[in-house]
Amino acid sequence: MKGVHSISNSVSAGNRLWLAKNKALSRGNHFQTLREYMRLKGTLTEDSYRAELRRTHEYIFHSDQGKILLQALINTFQEMKTAYILYWTPDQGADFYTLIINSQQIVFIEIEEECTKRKLLTTPEKRVVSLRSCSVNDYKKELSKTNRIKLEVALDLIHKDMKDE
Known part of the structure; x- marks a missing residue:
């Protein structure tokens, strides 16, 4: 968990959104609408x-x-x-x-x-x-x-x- 946190601190804001989306998808929480993007x-x-x-x-x-x-x-x-x-x-x-x-x-x-x-x-x-x-x-x-x-x-x-x- 600490490794993921340190990675997200070193990436741009756009990449943080991508990481958050993929992290949510890996937990089974799919984004339902474009508003979430x-x-x-x-x-x-x-x-x-x-x-x-x-x-x-x-x-x-x-x-x-x-x-x-x-x-x-x-x-x-x-x-x-x-x-x-x-x-x-x-x-x-x-x-x-x-x-x-x-x-x-x-x-x-x-x-x-x-x-x-x-x-x-x-x-x-x-x-x-x-x-x-x-x-x-x-x-x-x-x-x-x-x-x-x-x-x-x-x-x-x-x-x-x-x-x-």
């Missing part, structure tokens, strides 16, 4: 992400354009209470979304826009082309530090949404 600090980056994510929440739940996303989420995840768009990539004729719902699922949606002709008018119609999901834990394994911060801010907002219900 990374704490929000109230930085400008976090504030910027928070404002952006709030706008995406409004887009999904309170805009005419977001109705197709909301309907796809409700049809697939009946237990959905809240959602935020993490990433949106517009492309020619299609939009790609990465969303987080209820702090448990990451959802990838592709929405295609088709133009149909009705009574001399060409109107765009959107439809969901693909929808797939994975767990938050699987998703966060591949993220850079910047993207983990954004995910952590989204998880914090979701936690507050769920608490307010």
Whole structure:
């Protein structure tokens, strides 16, 4: 035990976190959430992400354009209470979304826009082309530090949404 203590005194703070994590894992205490790895600090980056994510929440739940996303989420995840768009990539004729719902699922949606002709008018119609999901834990394994911060801010907002219900 003394050897471990002296080793942790000679390593950097980042390595101390790694040692603590591995020590906890060796005792069978698995970290359950990203919050145990990374704490929000109230930085400008976090504030910027928070404002952006709030706008995406409004887009999904309170805009005419977001109705197709909301309907796809409700049809697939009946237990959905809240959602935020993490990433949106517009492309020619299609939009790609990465969303987080209820702090448990990451959802990838592709929405295609088709133009149909009705009574001399060409109107765009959107439809969901693909929808797939994975767990938050699987998703966060591949993220850079910047993207983990954004995910952590989204998880914090979701936690507050769920608490307010």
